[in-house]
Amino acid sequence: MRKNILFAINRLREKLWFRPFIFCVVSILGALIAKLADATSIHEIVPEIKSESLGDLLNTISASMLVIAIFAVGSMISAFSAASSIATPRSFKLIIADDVSQNALSVFIGAFIYSIVAMVALKNGYYGTAGHFTLLVFTLLFFTLVILTFLRWVERISKLGRMGHTIKLVENAAFNAIKNRLKLPNLGGIAVNPSTVKGLAVFCETSGYVQQINMSRLQEIAEKLDVLITINAIQGSFVALDKPLFYISPQSNPVVVDDFSELINAFTMGHIRYFDEDPRFGLITLTEIASRALSPGINDPGTAIQIIGSHVRLFSLWNNASTTTVEKKITFDRIAVPEIVISDLFEDAFRPIARDGAANIEVTLRLQKAYTSLYAIDNFAIKKAALHHSYQSFERAVISNDFEDDINQLKSASLFTKQL
Template sequence: MLDKLEFILNRIRERLWIKPLIVCLLSIAAALASRGADSFGAEMGWEQWTPEVSKESLIELLKICAASMLVIATLAVASMVSAYASAASTATPRTFALVITDDVSQNALSTFIGAFIFSIVALVALMNGYYGNSGRFLLCAITLSILSVVIVTFVRWVDRIARLGRLGAVIEKVETATAQSLKRRRAQPTMRCAGIDGSPSDGRPVFTCQVGYVQHIECNKLQSCAKKYDAFIRVAALPGAFVSPGVPIAFVVDGDEELEAAMVENAFVIGRNRIFEEDPCFGLTVLSEIAIRGLSPAVNDPGTARDIVGAMGRLFVQWMAPEDKTDAAETCEFDRVQVPELSLWDMFDDAFTAIAREGAGAPIVHIRLQETLYALAHFGDGAMRDMAVKHSRLALARAEQTLTLEDDLEAVRNAGLCCELSSEDGQKR
């Protein structure tokens, strides 16, 4: 249930109107609740000690606040839309979901709109004699507090909006989201389920009627179904997999025939787009897309691709970090659900294949690629070493078919040879 709640909250964060709506409701409540100071002050005998706040001065203050907040809110929306468009054009449209969840921008927009709504409601109530002396004093204090919050928020927001749509900031966001997803999957390789025991395709296949990407799997639902009908369920489509009516999403092993496919299908959340939280390969794919765009003739920015390759290296080093390793058997909560681990081949393919293909004519990209693969071959275990060497050879073959200058080829060959020799030394040891 916690995983499902986290999934729902992450989807809510992608809705730009949620926070402004909540702040608007709180602003209306604060403006109307200020009248409570009148009855409370009269009851406690504080009315005579309350400083006098003139109605006219408070009206002017609220008018200024309302007029300025409307302008700032409009400016905020225009700036955010511009930043989103910049992120989509300079990086890739797949980064939109990350950029729009920027908390500083959402909080700024919510603060500006909330202050505007508060000023309008309080102004109307004040001009119709809604507040007494104590109410006006409390309203003035709340207004000044809101203005202070607006000033601080505006200063922070100006600093953030200047970077929000920039390519470097977008790459950092994608790398951070991918690192978090990789760390989560590293800690739970089989998503707190049992590993695959036997052939993954054994059992009765379960198909879906939808076409899209698996975004989330409710393993607790699968566990309940499997336990109720004395069966075992093998997941065939991990988060990020593209599914259609002809592709099995799971297999039911043994169990009662009354276990219907719809019960299993209901545990799979399928949507139009992939998401970052539970799909580490999606983050690697998005980073690769950003590098490919930088290598396109229209952009011609191989430096971006080189930086992306370095980011890939950091992510794979984190994936192999000893402190992140967790015994999956100790965290197995759903023993009747079997889930395969991520394929290291798929991860390397998503990360490096497209960059090696599109950047075959850029020596600086291929040299950094060979250096990164050499580091992974030296740092990783046997499986990662084999993947690093294989991709090093593939990248070198692509470079040899494209590069014409012998000096460039020699530099790339030397870097690739170091990677291969590292693998051979590791196998001898």
């Protein structure tokens, strides 16, 4: 249930209107709550504030905040466009969810709404002496918040949409997804036993990406029917009409299920992928940035080399997982969930870079050094994948390069030649 709530919250965070809406509500409440001070005795000790001075201050805020808010939206749209054009459109969701930019826009719009509401209330004699003083305090606090937010936002907008910042955002998203998956490699369920009969295949009537799986709901239905559910499509998998969504097998007496819609509805399907619980999507997005950088029109091998370093850091998480004894907690004993396959992750991360950078000796050398580093991880699947991709990357480079010295240098640095 917690993961489902976090998934919904993350989708709201990606909506550009959500935080400004919350801040607008808070601003309206702040302007009206100042009236409550008139019901207290503080009017006897606070100085009398002229409504004219308050009105001038509120007019200044309302006139400036609308202009700044429009400027902020324009700057954010430019940053979004830059991120999509120089990096990859898949990074758009991370850029638009930037906390600093959304908070800045929320403060600017909220301050504008606050000043309008407070001005209307002030002109109509809504406040008394204590209310005037409280409104002044609130207004000064809002003004201070606007200034601090603007200074912080100017520093962030200079980075937002830039290549380095975008790579960092994608790497952090992939880092969190991989880290969470390593904690629960089977999503809290049991491991899939290859020798066990999976049971009746259940297909989805629509096609799309699996975005979220309601494990609690599946467990509840499985206990009720006394069945074992073997998931065939985890988060990030594309499900078409020919691919089973899951398998269902009875544990005791044969169970006849005429309608699988309730089970199918436990899978959230969509047309796009999200970074939250999809480690492969983060790796794919990073590699897309590298492939674009290696295109003839851009020719930026430095970005590809930076991405290779990001991949090494991400795969190094398996080293921490292998050196730390973690007890696999089984919460859903009626659901079998396959683990992510290391070979698939290597294909997502390194194959496109090896293909597009085959003619660049700097990129291919950096790839071989990356494979050597990953081979040191105490994980058999990673060692096997690193050795396999080292050989493939070398063969691609041999086909694309004619200079013998480069080939000899690459061969001496290749992982697979050291293992012969």
